[in-house]
Amino acid sequence: NAGVTQTPKFRVLKTGQSMTLLCAQDMNHEYMYWYRQDPGMGLRLIHYSVGEGTTAKGEVPDGYNVSRLKKQNFLLGLESAAPSQTSVYFCASSYGGGRETQYFGPGTRLLVL
Amino acid sequence: DAKTTQPTSMDCAEGRAANLPCNHSTISGNEYVYWYRQIHSQGPQYIIHGLKNNETNEMASLIITEDRKSSTLILPHATLRDTAVYYCIALRAGGTSYGKLTFGQGTILTVHP
Numbered sequence: 001n002a003g004v005t006q007t008p009k010f011r012v013l014k015t016g017q018s019m020t021l022l023c024a025q026d027m028n029h030e031y032m033y034w035y036r037q038d039p040g041m042g043l044r045l046i047h048y049s050v051g052e053g054t055t056a057k058g059e060v061p062d063g064y065n066v067s068r069l070k071k072q073n074f075l076l077g078l079e080s081a082a083p084s085q086t087s088v089y090f091c092a093s094s095y096g097g098g099r100e101t102q103y104f105g106p107g108t109r110l111l112v113l
Numbered sequence: 114d115a116k117t118t119q120p121t122s123m124d125c126a127e128g129r130a131a132n133l134p135c136n137h138s139t140i141s142g143n144e145y146v147y148w149y150r151q152i153h154s155q156g157p158q159y160i161i162h163g164l165k166n167n168e169t170n171e172m173a174s175l176i177i178t179e180d181r182k183s184s185t186l187i188l189p190h191a192t193l194r195d196t197a198v199y200y201c202i203a204l205r206a207g208g209t210s211y212g213k214l215t216f217g218q219g220t221i222l223t224v225h226p
Contacts, residue, residue, distance in 0.1 A: 004156075033213075043157070045213045058213065090156050092214075099145055099204035102214060104156030 001026050004105035006091050012111045013081045021076040021108050023091030031094045032074040033058070033102065034066060036087040043090070049074055050097060081112045114215070115140040115203040122221040125195075131188040133220050135201030138182040144203040146177060146184050149216070152197040157216070160186065160199075191224045198222075 007022040023032065034046040045058030047066040055066045063085060065077045074093075078085060089108045094100040118136040125131040137146060148160040161168055161175045163184070168175045174187040188195055200219040 035214075042216045042218075043214060048213070092156070099147070099162075101147075101159045101162070102157075104158065107154070107156050 003027065004091055004093055004103050006089075006105040006108050008108060009106070010109045010111075012113065013078075014113050015082060017081050018077070018079050019081065019110075020078075021089055021091075021110075023074045023076070023093075023105060024072055025074075025091075025093040025103070026072060027093060027095075027103065028071070029093035029095050029103075030071075031097055031100070032068065033092045033094075034064070034074065034076045035090045035092065036060065037090060037107075038087050046076065046089075078110075081110075083112045086110060086112045114205060115144055117201045117203055117217060119199070119201055119217065119220045121218065122223070125188075125191045125222060125224050127193060127224055127226050128190055131186075131191040131195065131222055131224065133186040133188075133199050133201075133222060134183065135186070136183045137201070137203050140181055140203050141205070142181075144205050146175065146181075147202050147204050148173070148175065148186050148199060149202070149214070150197040150199045151219075152194070157200070157214075162204075191222075193224050193226070196222060196224045 004025045033048045035043045049068040052071040067075045091105040092102040094102045147162040149157045151157045163175045177184045198219040200216040
């Protein structure tokens with residue numbers, strides 16, 4: 001099992017460009033999450049999904065969109081990147097919600113110039 | 114979820130046991146103690162969790178005091194690869210419907226040769 005994988009590992013964007021981050025999990029988990037992590041800020045939840053075809057906003061959803069067309073994939077989109085979106089992005093998945101153990105991917109480092 | 118308090122940093126010699134304390138004096142009866150860690154430049158990793166009984170798995174042991182106001186994570190034979198930030202969090206059973214994780218500052222554990 002690969003667990004949770006993220007693509008790409010690193011990306012540099014110019015302000016205004018768009019991109020999509022891909023998260024894939026092979027554990028048949030229902031729940032998937034996108035977090036961002038900035039120095040001194042800890043993890044912050046951007047969007048999450050409780051099942052295929054469903055998505056919901058987390059703490060910091062502005063500037064991002066997500067889609068969960070297939071159970072194993074969770075996509076995070078930036079339509080018009082801004083320097084404030086420079087961060088490390090982590091995807092996670094879990095069997096259920098609440099206090100279920102979350103399994104994280106290796107992260108995507110995004111630099112917006 | 115109850116607030117947790119951890120020391121900012123700790124050192125441990127390779128091969129020795131690393132004992133990481135966590136204070137959660139306001140924890141309620143239905144809140145579990147969870148430990149995650151984050152090795153530099155990697156995604157967070159689940160370690161162990163418990164409610165009131167001591168727990169052990171292949172990675173670590175968790176000792177919870179009888180009054181549940183504090184706990185200790187024990188890495189029995191620390192290696193250099195255990196150098197990481199360790200997070201102790203309290204999560205309610207059935208807590209938030211989507212299971213958002215909120216990490217505090219954690220403890221930076223440095224294992225030295």
